[in-house]
Amino acid sequence: MARNILKLAATAALAALMAASATAQSLIRDAEIEETLRDWTDPILEVAGLQPNDVGLYLINDPSLNAFVANGQNIHIHTGLIIAADSSLQIKGVIGHETCHIACGHSVSRSRAAGVAMRPALLSIGLGILAMAAGEGGAGAALIGSSQQFAALNFFTHTRSEEAMADAAAVEYLTQLGQSPRGIVEFFENFRYQEVLSSARRYPYFRAHPLASDRIRNVRMLAEETGLMDLPPTDVEQRQYEMMRAKLIGFLDTPNKVAREYPASDQSQPARYARAIAAMQASDINRALEQVETLVEEDPENPYYWELKGQILFESGRAAESVAPHARSLELKPGQPLLLINLARSLNARDEPGDVDTAEKALRDALLAEPNNAFAWAQLAITYEKQGRRADAQLATAESAYAVGDIVRANRFAHFAVQSLEPGTPDYRRADDILLVTDANNPDNRDMYRRGPRLSFSAQ
Numbered sequence: 001m002a003r004n005i006l007k008l009a010a011t012a013a014l015a016a017l018m019a020a021s022a023t024a025q026s027l028i029r030d031a032e033i034e035e036t037l038r039d040w041t042d043p044i045l046e047v048a049g050l051q052p053n054d055v056g057l058y059l060i061n062d063p064s065l066n067a068f069v070a071n072g073q074n075i076h077i078h079t080g081l082i083i084a085a086d087s088s089l090q091i092k093g094v095i096g097h098e099t100c101h102i103a104c105g106h107s108v109s110r111s112r113a114a115g116v117a118m119r120p121a122l123l124s125i126g127l128g129i130l131a132m133a134a135g136e137g138g139a140g141a142a143l144i145g146s147s148q149q150f151a152a153l154n155f156f157t158h159t160r161s162e163e164a165m166a167d168a169a170a171v172e173y174l175t176q177l178g179q180s181p182r183g184i185v186e187f188f189e190n191f192r193y194q195e196v197l198s199s200a201r202r203y204p205y206f207r208a209h210p211l212a213s214d215r216i217r218n219v220r221m222l223a224e225e226t227g228l229m230d231l232p233p234t235d236v237e238q239r240q241y242e243m244m245r246a247k248l249i250g251f252l253d254t255p256n257k258v259a260r261e262y263p264a265s266d267q268s269q270p271a272r273y274a275r276a277i278a279a280m281q282a283s284d285i286n287r288a289l290e291q292v293e294t295l296v297e298e299d300p301e302n303p304y305y306w307e308l309k310g311q312i313l314f315e316s317g318r319a320a321e322s323v324a325p326h327a328r329s330l331e332l333k334p335g336q337p338l339l340l341i342n343l344a345r346s347l348n349a350r351d352e353p354g355d356v357d358t359a360e361k362a363l364r365d366a367l368l369a370e371p372n373n374a375f376a377w378a379q380l381a382i383t384y385e386k387q388g389r390r391a392d393a394q395l396a397t398a399e400s401a402y403a404v405g406d407i408v409r410a411n412r413f414a415h416f417a418v419q420s421l422e423p424g425t426p427d428y429r430r431a432d433d434i435l436l437v438t439d440a441n442n443p444d445n446r447d448m449y450r451r452g453p454r455l456s457f458s459a460q
Contacts, residue, residue, distance in 0.1 A: 003340075011422065012350075016440050023453060024036060026060070026061045026077075027058055027059065027060060027061070028059045028060070028061045028079065029059075029338060029375075030059070030247070030338070031060060031304070031307070031336050031337075031339055032243070032244070032247065032304040032307075033059070033244050033247065033248070034059070034159060034338075036051075036240040036241075036244050037057055037059070037077070037095075037244075038057060039093050039240065040088065040091065040092050040095060040240075040260050041055075041057055041075070041099075042178055042239070044092070044095055044096050044099050044173050044174070044177070044242070044335050045099055047173050047176045047177060047352075048099045048100065048103040048169070048173055049103055049253050050099070050102060050103055050104075053097075054073055055073045055075065055102065056073065056074035056075070057070075057073070057074075057075050058074060058075070058076045058077070059076075059077055059079060059082075060076055060077065060078050060079065061252065062078040062079060062080055063078075063079065063080040063083075063252070064080045065078060065080045066078040066081060066085050066285055067081055067094050067095075067097075067098055067400055068098065068397040069101045069102055071100050075095065075098050075099070075102070077091075077094075077095075078273040079248050079252060081094065082244060082248060083245055083248055083249060083252075085187065085243060085245075086186065086190065087183060087186075087233060087238070088233045088238060088240065088241040088426050089179075089180055089182055089183025089186070090175065090183040090187040090190075090340040090451070091183070092174065092179065092183055092193070092240070093170055093174070093181065093184025093186075093187055094170075094183075094184070094187060095184035096169065096170030096171075096173045096174055097166045097169070097170040097184065098165060098166070099170070100165060100166035100170060100173075101162070101166055103169070104165060104166065104169065109398045111170075112267045116387060125251045127270075134194065137195040137413065143188075146410055147240075147334075148296050148439070154163075154321070157313070158377035162172040163215070163264060164215065164218065167184065167215065167218070167222070168219070168222055170184050171219065171222045171223050171226065172254070173182065174228075175226045175228060178228070178231075178430075179228065179282075180228045180229060180230070180231040180232070180233075180304070181222070181223040181226055181228060181229070182223060182228075182229045182230075182231075184219060185216070185219055185220045185229075188215070188216045188219065189220075190245055191206055213350035220247070242268075242270040243269070243270050243273060243304075245270070245273040246262065246270035246271065246273045246278060247273060247274070249261055249274050250273065250274035250275070250278045250281070251277055251278030251281065255278045255281070255282050255307055258274050258278040259275075259278075261274065261404060262274045262275055269295070269298065269299070271296060272291045272292075272294060272295055273291075273295060273308075275287075275291050276289075276291035276292040276295070276308060276312070277308065277346065279291060280298045280311070280312045280315060280316075280336065282309075283316075284421075285312060285315075285316040288312045289312055289313075292309045292312060293309075295308075296309060301332060301394055302332070303328075303329040303330075303332035303333040303336075303339065306325045306326070306328045306329040306332065307325070307326065307329040307339060307342060309322075309325040310322040310323075310324075310325035310329065310342060310343075310346065311342070313325065314326075314342075314345070315351070319349035319350050320348050320350045320352075322346045322349075322350075323343070323346045323350055323355075326339065326342045326343040326346050327343055329342070330343055330345075334354070335365065335369070337365075337366040337370045337373065337376070338366075338368040340362040340365055341362070341366050341373070341376050341379060343359075343360040343362050344358075344359040344360075344363045344366070344376075344379050344383070345359075345379055347359035347362070348379060348382050348383055348386065351386065351408070354385045354386055356383050359379070359383045360380070360383045360384075360387070363376050363380045363383060364380075367380070371401045372406045373402040373403065374399075374401075374403035375400075377400035377403060378396070378397070378400040380396045381393045381394075381397045381400065382398035384396055389418075390420065391416075391420035391427075392417075392421075392427065393416050394416040394417040394420075395414065395417040395421065395427055395430065395431050396412070397409075398410045398411075398412075398413035398414040398417060398431065399430075399434070401413060402434055408435075408438075409440040410434055410438050411435060411438035411439070411440065414432075414434035414435045414438065415435060416430045416432045417431040420433065451454065
């Protein structure tokens with residue numbers, strides 16, 4: 001009996017730790033920001049001996065300051081980290097650090113460390129249950145409640161050497177690229193006050209990356225030895241950073257925050273960019289268009305100014321007018337998947353002769369580049385429905401649902417599709433495959449059916 005209780009407690013503890021680290025978060029998709037982050041990240045990956053195409057880079061809509069590697073070779077960056085940073089150098093320093101966790105094999109070693117770290121936590125839970133069974137409810141609850149803290153402290157003991165290795169590697173990667181490693185030093189020094197806060201009040205990044213004084217001292221010494229500390233970022237990188245930060249603040253912060261950060265007296269392009277986005281978010285369409293028009297006039301070759309103009313028009317119900325700026329953004333950035341999806345959405349909404357055929361081609365091109373883009377599949381379902389291709393629309397809906405983990409809906413629409421698709425065709429086989437992997441009778445799917453869809457993905 002006690003053994004079974006302890007086993008259940010261990011399972012509950014593991015679930016609690018996983019839940020704590022996998023809070024509800026949404027991924028932001030933005031062509032401009034992704035291009036900037038890729039421009040900065042890919043050279044670092046290459047000098048680290050990694051293939052850039054093998055490493056995923058994801059932007060998480062979360063105001064807290066954090067970056068981490070998870071689910072294999074995937075780097076995740078919180079929007080809060082980009083907004084809180086002072087320069088491109090700081091963001092590159094963090095990216096270099098996280099790159100080492102992949103290149104240095106820390107994902108495997110951390111899995112082992114997590115298993116070791118859980119042992120005192122499970123012991124604490126076991127003692128807590130025994131205490132509660134003996135009538136000491138308060139003591140038992142305290143022991144169980146402290147188990148997660150025990151696990152975290154033990155885990156971080158195993159990772160300190162890896163953090164030091166990742167710091168040194170970040171300096172080395174940037175040095176090999178002839179870039180200043182000053183950013184990682186500044187980043188740590190700017191937030192060293194986090195060490196005096198309780199663990200619950202620290203940013204998530206500094207719970208997993210403790211900022212001991214000797215750690216900051218060591219990374220500064222390594223950076224100064226390179227002789228590149230005073231090398232500034234290039235003008236291009238500085239502009240990329242300012243535009244990316246302005247865009248995130250415009251989309252994610254309140255209009256009052258945007259006005260404080262970018263007052264009307266600031267006529268720089270990043271400031272007008274942020275104000276145009278904030279005005280769109282506040283449904284002040286005239287002001288949004290006024291701001292973006294000045295940007296387009298100054299830099300008509302910027303595809304993302306045209307993209308924003310198209311989005312403002314579309315969001316204000318002027319779908320027909322949004323087609324031209326979206327088409328122009330694609331002329332300036334041919335084949336960009338997210339820009340293709342923007343154009344297709346506007347064409348679907350305008351629905352003039354020839355629009356749905358053009359939308360279908362744009363979406364198919366986008367899905368060649370991003371076959372798991374749920375929003376593209378959803379738009380393709382609309383396109384097919386407008387063409388009277390009901391079975392194809394049902395399959396596209398199943399693909400969209402499957403891409404976001406909604407296997408219940410994916411199974412339902414795949415079932416509809418196979419009833420009308422011609423047996424033996426590639427689309428029929430695809431629908432049949434979705435039915436197979438989403439079958440409710442498959443033991444692997446039972447938990448998914450109970451939980452429902454996993455994460456929702458937001459598109460900007």
